[in-house]
Amino acid sequence: MSILEVRKLTKQFGGLTALADISFQVKEGEIHGLIGPNGAGKSTLFKNIAGFYTPTKGEIIYQGKKIAGKPPHVIAKMGIVRTFQETTLFQEMTVFENVLVGCFAKSRINLFSSILGLDKQLQKIAREKVLEVLEFIGLSNRKNQLASELPLGSQRALAISIALASEPKLMLMDEPFAGMNMEETKHMMDLTRKVQESGITIVLVEHDMKAVMGLCHFLTVLNFGHLLAEGTPEEIRHNEQVIEAYLGGAK
Amino acid sequence: MELILQSIINGLIQGGFFALFAVGLVLIFGVMGVVNFAHGELVMVGAYTVWLLHAQNGIPFIPVILIAIILVTVIGLLMERFLFRPTCNDPLAGLICSIGILFILQVLATVVGGDGPSKQVPPPYQGTLILFDFLRVPYQRVFSFFVSAAGLGTLWYFLTRTKLGWALRAVALDREASALQGININRISMIAIGVGGALAGLAGALMAPLTNINPHMGHNVIITAFIVTIVGGVGSLSGAVIAAVIYALFHTFITVYFGGVIATICGLLLMVVVLIIKPTGIMGVRVSE
Amino acid sequence: MKIIIRLLKIIAVIIFLAGLIVLPHYLKFHYQDLLIFLTVNVLVVASYRIVTLTGEWSLIHAVMMGVGAYTAALLFKNFNLAIWFTLPLAGGMAGLIAALLSFPLFRMTQFYFLIGSFAAGEAIRLTWMQFIVPFGGSGGLSGIEPPMIGSIDFMDPIPYYYLALGVVSACLFILYRIEKSRIGLTLHAVHWKAPLAQSVGVDTWRYRALAFIIGSFFVGIAGALKIHYLGTITPNQFGIGFMVFILIWVIVGGYNTIFGPVIGVVVLTIFDESVRGFGELRPAIYGGVLIISILFLPLGLESIYTKFLTLCGIGGNSSDGPPP
Ligand SMILES: Nc1ncnc2c1ncn2[C@@H]1O[C@H](COP(=O)(O)OP(=O)(O)O)[C@@H](O)[C@H]1O
Ligand SMILES: [Mg+2]
Numbered sequence: 001m002s003i004l005e006v007r008k009l010t011k012q013f014g015g016l017t018a019l020a021d022i023s024f025q026v027k028e029g030e031i032h033g034l035i036g037p038n039g040a041g042k043s044t045l046f047k048n049i050a051g052f053y054t055p056t057k058g059e060i061i062y063q064g065k066k067i068a069g070k071p072p073h074v075i076a077k078m079g080i081v082r083t084f085q086e087t088t089l090f091q092e093m094t095v096f097e098n099v100l101v102g103c104f105a106k107s108r109i110n111l112f113s114s115i116l117g118l119d120k121q122l123q124k125i126a127r128e129k130v131l132e133v134l135e136f137i138g139l140s141n142r143k144n145q146l147a148s149e150l151p152l153g154s155q156r157a158l159a160i161s162i163a164l165a166s167e168p169k170l171m172l173m174d175e176p177f178a179g180m181n182m183e184e185t186k187h188m189m190d191l192t193r194k195v196q197e198s199g200i201t202i203v204l205v206e207h208d209m210k211a212v213m214g215l216c217h218f219l220t221v222l223n224f225g226h227l228l229a230e231g232t233p234e235e236i237r238h239n240e241q242v243i244e245a246y247l248g249g250a251k
Numbered sequence: 252m253e254l255i256l257q258s259i260i261n262g263l264i265q266g267g268f269f270a271l272f273a274v275g276l277v278l279i280f281g282v283m284g285v286v287n288f289a290h291g292e293l294v295m296v297g298a299y300t301v302w303l304l305h306a307q308n309g310i311p312f313i314p315v316i317l318i319a320i321i322l323v324t325v326i327g328l329l330m331e332r333f334l335f336r337p338t339c340n341d342p343l344a345g346l347i348c349s350i351g352i353l354f355i356l357q358v359l360a361t362v363v364g365g366d367g368p369s370k371q372v373p374p375p376y377q378g379t380l381i382l383f384d385f386l387r388v389p390y391q392r393v394f395s396f397f398v399s400a401a402g403l404g405t406l407w408y409f410l411t412r413t414k415l416g417w418a419l420r421a422v423a424l425d426r427e428a429s430a431l432q433g434i435n436i437n438r439i440s441m442i443a444i445g446v447g448g449a450l451a452g453l454a455g456a457l458m459a460p461l462t463n464i465n466p467h468m469g470h471n472v473i474i475t476a477f478i479v480t481i482v483g484g485v486g487s488l489s490g491a492v493i494a495a496v497i498y499a500l501f502h503t504f505i506t507v508y509f510g511g512v513i514a515t516i517c518g519l520l521l522m523v524v525v526l527i528i529k530p531t532g533i534m535g536v537r538v539s540e
Numbered sequence: 541m542k543i544i545i546r547l548l549k550i551i552a553v554i555i556f557l558a559g560l561i562v563l564p565h566y567l568k569f570h571y572q573d574l575l576i577f578l579t580v581n582v583l584v585v586a587s588y589r590i591v592t593l594t595g596e597w598s599l600i601h602a603v604m605m606g607v608g609a610y611t612a613a614l615l616f617k618n619f620n621l622a623i624w625f626t627l628p629l630a631g632g633m634a635g636l637i638a639a640l641l642s643f644p645l646f647r648m649t650q651f652y653f654l655i656g657s658f659a660a661g662e663a664i665r666l667t668w669m670q671f672i673v674p675f676g677g678s679g680g681l682s683g684i685e686p687p688m689i690g691s692i693d694f695m696d697p698i699p700y701y702y703l704a705l706g707v708v709s710a711c712l713f714i715l716y717r718i719e720k721s722r723i724g725l726t727l728h729a730v731h732w733k734a735p736l737a738q739s740v741g742v743d744t745w746r747y748r749a750l751a752f753i754i755g756s757f758f759v760g761i762a763g764a765l766k767i768h769y770l771g772t773i774t775p776n777q778f779g780i781g782f783m784v785f786i787l788i789w790v791i792v793g794g795y796n797t798i799f800g801p802v803i804g805v806v807v808l809t810i811f812d813e814s815v816r817g818f819g820e821l822r823p824a825i826y827g828g829v830l831i832i833s834i835l836f837l838p839l840g841l842e843s844i845y846t847k848f849l850t851l852c853g854i855g856g857n858s859s860d861g862p863p864p
Contacts, residue, residue, distance in 0.1 A: 104722045
């Protein structure tokens, strides 16, 4: 039932061990929270899973296949898509084009049909898909704006739209609520839940405890590159170690 | 055997020159992030100064070396202040500006020296040092070797033993972090290009009596500097010095046996191979992501 | 309003094309020559743009032009092939070499790519210099003739200009189509944010290599076009000097749209002619223009046009939606 399994994953940068012997599983269809103080190694873990880093040791198993060390685009094609901690968009393109890139990302390059315009059908399907995604996310009215002109909340939503357009099975979301006000956060939470309800498994890194506790079905807690605890939000809320290392300090 | 020994000596002397201009290029790139395409032309200006003042007007060699160093340093400082500083957010713009300077300096050289054949400077130091029966080194080369070694030694002392040198290396390692720590980036940039310019001027002045001087001599210099920089590791000064010596030996030997063009082709291929196998060079450290 | 603008645009294009066709008849021989080289250089910069579209600045483009030119020259001299065959084969050879080079070169990015491409190009160029057989060494090759079809002698500038104009227009059209296609869109994406593109499944290496191969293919054709007219070929025609000119044209013109580099090459060629009187000072004047345009017009000449449009309240990307 687990879509993703991380087995004894270790990542070192020179002498620094950013991740030490991490193991956990993500159940299909759930929102899985990944929390821990700054520098705990959450982003590094995402980069390992998404293929941006090669693990020093350990295995990452996705739908029964070992994926550690494969390049990012291959992993993306298998269905794992990562959103970035910093808001990352194609700033100079319109909202529509941003999402269109996501749609085309996996399709084969065919130079001749592109020059001769023989891929009309593909284009049409892609454009419809973009409109569908924008409708789903609620960005339809902004489709001709430049990405750089959007307010923060819409920029984050657009980042998710790009990811959705590439039809992922597993989304790794790195701090999607950072810097948002209450209203934007609430909107984003609804969106996250909507994505999950459409059948996509989500791993969520987030500092906003209210959001995490409200959204996640299961939590994994990291601290200084080590696995500190795991359990349901209820269990984590009452875990002594976690309170000491993290929750206590934050409150 | 004799040929080999002779080539090793020649290679070492050559390595001194290579190190002088390559280190400057590395310093400028490290601190400012600009690839100074006009670096070869700075060396050319140094050589022209010697030709004009020493060979044409009879001013003694040593003061002329100093004048060359000062002149090239000033050109470097002007480039920093008026070109690289305004474009510091766009490394490509800096590169393009340096190409503009390259053209201007070449034309200036043509205006000063005329368009005719390459110029020669008669060696100020005559005679030959006879080490063994079979090993002869002209005094001019001996002089050049020791002066370039002294120049590099001074640089090493400056970078490792003075506060300013330390700041310079800090900026080369991490520009933003250094700025946060209160290091004045503009001042350090000026020092970097000043030092780079001084070394290029020195290299040009020392090479003048040993090479053909013409407005386009910078081309070979910049190719060599690129090769040395890449092989040594971008941003690594000690790497550049080591690579300069290794490459000079490599180049000298291949030139002796196969000719200069083949030597340069091999050098370029060596560089491509290094780029593929270890893009950070022999002494470079890996920067992730 | 929109329709009028559209109509005006169409009329402008027609006048422009008609102008291009009648132009050589009103020029002296020297300028007819120049017009042919300008036409070829338009293809050079347009093909360079597709390489820069991925965000990598290559210094091997001039050498790739040389690969095409040498291929055409050798095919003509050794097998007496007609220009109809040498043109595509020249492009094909440049594309093939680019494909081989893309394995080592695209392991690098940015600074390393710049230097790596320079090194690879210099190595190729020095090979032409070193080997008299078959490349003719530094003296190069001569006696490459333009074709003769029926009674039309393409040695004449005017027919050759029409030939070049036809070939270059066709190539530009294809390049334009590529840029407007989904491949072009993805190339832009790789340029702006390679990691984001990767994270949704774009094989950035493949796209970089593809852009490089396409650009090399078309500049190879440009090389063959030039050499058939010029008749002689030397390694120095494709040295860093010419590469720098390509850079200058593209940067002075601007590289945000396909029109920028073309504007750049046209304007600077006219400028170059007008300073012909300065003789040996010309490169310095060029250098000065380069520096001034980088400092004061960093987005190139094309940005003047874009600014003009925004001033008039038409065009611009943001006019469709309300400002945030
Ligand atoms: N590319 C890298 N090179 C060296 N150290 C890194 C690199 N990326 C992350 N680290 C280190 O790994 C640790 C974990 O960082 P990160 O994964 O960003 O933490 P988090 O996202 O949990 O805040 C930090 O100590 C950070 O300095
Ligand atoms: Mg993080």
